[in-house]
Amino acid sequence: xxxxxxxxxxxxxxxxxxxxxxxxxxxxxxxxxxxxxxxxxxxxxxxxxxxxxxxxxxxxxxxxx
Amino acid sequence: xxxxxxxxxxxxxxxxxxxxxxxxxxxxxxxxxxxxxxxxxxxxxxxxxxxxxxxxxxxxxxxxxxxxxxxxxxxxxxxxxxxxxxxxxxxxxxxxxxxxxxxxxxxxxxxxxxxxxxxxxxxxxxxxxxxxxxxxxxxxxxxxxxxxxxxxxxxxxxxxxxxxxxxxxxxxxxxxxxxxxxxxxxxxxxxxxxxxxxxxxxxxxxxxxxxxxxxxxxxxxxxx
Numbered sequence: 001x002x003x004x005x006x007x008x009x010x011x012x013x014x015x016x017x018x019x020x021x022x023x024x025x026x027x028x029x030x031x032x033x034x035x036x037x038x039x040x041x042x043x044x045x046x047x048x049x050x051x052x053x054x055x056x057x058x059x060x061x062x063x064x065x
Numbered sequence: 066x067x068x069x070x071x072x073x074x075x076x077x078x079x080x081x082x083x084x085x086x087x088x089x090x091x092x093x094x095x096x097x098x099x100x101x102x103x104x105x106x107x108x109x110x111x112x113x114x115x116x117x118x119x120x121x122x123x124x125x126x127x128x129x130x131x132x133x134x135x136x137x138x139x140x141x142x143x144x145x146x147x148x149x150x151x152x153x154x155x156x157x158x159x160x161x162x163x164x165x166x167x168x169x170x171x172x173x174x175x176x177x178x179x180x181x182x183x184x185x186x187x188x189x190x191x192x193x194x195x196x197x198x199x200x201x202x203x204x205x206x207x208x209x210x211x212x213x214x215x216x217x218x219x220x221x222x223x224x225x226x227x228x229x230x231x232x233x234x235x236x237x238x239x240x241x242x243x244x245x246x247x248x249x250x251x252x253x254x255x256x257x258x259x260x261x262x263x264x265x266x267x268x269x270x271x272x273x274x275x276x277x278x279x280x281x282x283x284x285x286x287x288x289x
Contacts, residue, residue, distance in 0.1 A: 033149070036143070037143035040135065040141075040143050041141055041142060041143055044135075044139070044141035045141055049135070049136065049141075050136070051136060051137065053136055055129060055132040055133045055136055055234070055288065056129065056132070058132040058135060058136065059128045059129050059131070059132035062128065062131065062132060062135070062148070063128060063148075064148065064149050065149055
């Protein structure tokens with residue numbers, strides 16, 4: 001018999017509202033939609049977006065609607 | 066699937082790549098029912114709450130998949146046709162007769178800046194555990210997506226299928242597979258032929274007998 005132990009569920013709820021606190025990501029968040037590509041590419045080139053960047057904050061920063 | 070009126074009163078059916086797992090293989094809905102529903106969309110059953118919750122979760126978190134792709138796969142180049150700029154690509158006249166035409170359509174989650182890589186984001190299972198292995202049921206959508214974009218002039222070399230949960234981000238690379246594409250296209254032609262000309266269709270064809278050798282896991286990371 002299969003006993004469900006909740007193992008299919010995420011460990012914790014990480015989907016709560018996130019505020020962008022990284023000042024470089026703030027620039028991206030505040031950029032107009034048409035400028036986000038350029039701002040992102042500049043920040044990446046300057047290594048201000050890299051593997052240490054929070055994906056959750058970046059997601060917030062690229063959101064346009 | 067959409068049926069749209071044409072200016073010259075020609076009937077038009079549009080088959081979307083997300084449905085090819087059913088249209089070609091009858092996986093979750095058999096192909097007889099798919100034919101009926103394509104001809105008469107009002108016969109398509111409403112999604113139940115389970116399916117709606119999964120779709121809503123996927124839509125809500127697509128942006129998390131994109132942000133992880135940007136950090137780990139983009140090489141600093143922002144992709145095209147992503148998020149609010151997604152585009153439905155079409156392959157018109159996939160099959161037709163005097164009265165009716167069948168088009169294939171596909172809306173990827175993004176296209177790399179060099180236009181060689183399709184980005185497809187999946188946020189499965191409402192954030193639950195990912196399957197250990199590659200989910201082959203995604204292949205019909207992926208291969209037709211590659212076909213449709215190539216038809217639109219993009220030099221597609223591969224798809225990066227990105228799976229996101231709150232805990233894990235995993236990317237698979239899927240390269241074109243001529244044998245599987247041929248098998249898939251034959252099944253789609255069979256379906257569109259029945260759509261155009263009537264006749265019987267095998268509700269659930271035999272499984273593909275060939276090997277799947279054109280995908281590999283690129284990486285998997287835990288998200289803090």
